[in-house]
Amino acid sequence: MSEAMPEPGKTPRRDKITVEGVDKTFPTKKGEVHVLDGVNLTVREGEFLAIVGPSGCGKSTLLNCMAGFERASGGSIQVDGEEVTRPDPKRVFVFQETGIFPWYSVWDNVGFGLGQMPFEAKDEHVMKYIRLVGLEGFERSFPSELSGGMKQRVEFARALAVEPDVLFLDEPFGALDAFTRIEMRREIVRIWEKTGKTCILVTHDVSEALELADRVAIMTRRPATVHSVLDVDMPRPRDSDDPPFREMKDLIFQVLGVERRV
Numbered sequence: 001m002s003e004a005m006p007e008p009g010k011t012p013r014r015d016k017i018t019v020e021g022v023d024k025t026f027p028t029k030k031g032e033v034h035v036l037d038g039v040n041l042t043v044r045e046g047e048f049l050a051i052v053g054p055s056g057c058g059k060s061t062l063l064n065c066m067a068g069f070e071r072a073s074g075g076s077i078q079v080d081g082e083e084v085t086r087p088d089p090k091r092v093f094v095f096q097e098t099g100i101f102p103w104y105s106v107w108d109n110v111g112f113g114l115g116q117m118p119f120e121a122k123d124e125h126v127m128k129y130i131r132l133v134g135l136e137g138f139e140r141s142f143p144s145e146l147s148g149g150m151k152q153r154v155e156f157a158r159a160l161a162v163e164p165d166v167l168f169l170d171e172p173f174g175a176l177d178a179f180t181r182i183e184m185r186r187e188i189v190r191i192w193e194k195t196g197k198t199c200i201l202v203t204h205d206v207s208e209a210l211e212l213a214d215r216v217a218i219m220t221r222r223p224a225t226v227h228s229v230l231d232v233d234m235p236r237p238r239d240s241d242d243p244p245f246r247e248m249k250d251l252i253f254q255v256l257g258v259e260r261r262v
């Protein structure tokens with residue numbers, strides 16, 4: 001019997017990334033900094049996983065190890081059953097808006113990672129992603145002519161245009177004002193539902209994690225491990241005032257050892 005396809009937006013089953021017993025230490029002038037301590041985590045194909053944890057616990061380090069930008073000091077990280085040893089174009093980072101080139105137009109920014117292609121094919125491809133992020137009509141604009149949210153959309157289009165399997169989102173909304181951040185959270189859910197990419201978000205904002213993710217991994221203080229992974233079984237769009245949302249938020253803060261201020 002063939003395996004049933006997951007419904008869009010529902011947590012699928014196949015494991016995409018497995019992190020097993022990962023340690024990471026950094027050598028510094030004052031000695032070694034032990035950042036990750038036996039981290040275990042599984043990311044499923046097509047899911048939206050958020051990682052939260054105390055400041056400086058090693059969230060970005062874990063993401064960098066999964067992406068292949070850092071080598072783990074011990075343990076194993078596999079993507080599709082293959083050990084991660086280096087970065088791969090199938091796994092891309094979405095940074096804050098600052099990741100885009102100010103001297104390139106929107107079109108050139110989105111097409112940057114595509115290399116040599118016949119112009120018509122490239123234009124069709126670039127425009128597909130410019131439309132996906134809602135920037136049609138701004139393809140000839142330069143970043144200085146765009147709002148913060150629009151620049152963030154360019155960043156998403158640039159990342160998606162290389163058609164990766166996995167998107168790593170490291171505090172991607174950090175540079176945005178509060179209103180734009182709300183708008184862009186809705187946008188990323190729409191884009192994720194449309195593209196079905198595996199998304200891994202690092203954020204220190206517990207509400208953001210609960211609003212976006214299928215599951216939330218909670219890390220401990222450094223040297224960090226994954227304390228627990230919570231299923232966020234609430235339909236989208238999610239309302240932070242709903243009792244189940246508030247309960248999950250309280251639970252995460254309890255795990256993080258922080259009293260929530262109301």
Ligand SMILES: Nc1ncnc2c1ncn2[C@@H]1O[C@H](COP(=O)(O)OP(=O)(O)OP(=O)(O)O)[C@@H](O)[C@H]1O
Pocket residue numbers: 026027028033035053054055056057058059060061062204
């Ligand atoms: N290349 C490096 N060399 C030495 N120490 C490093 C390096 N990269 C990270 N660290 C240290 O590892 C620890 C974890 O950093 P990391 O940025 O992964 O944490 P984080 O949880 O993402 O932090 P934040 O919540 O502040 O964004 C920090 O103490 C940091 O100083």
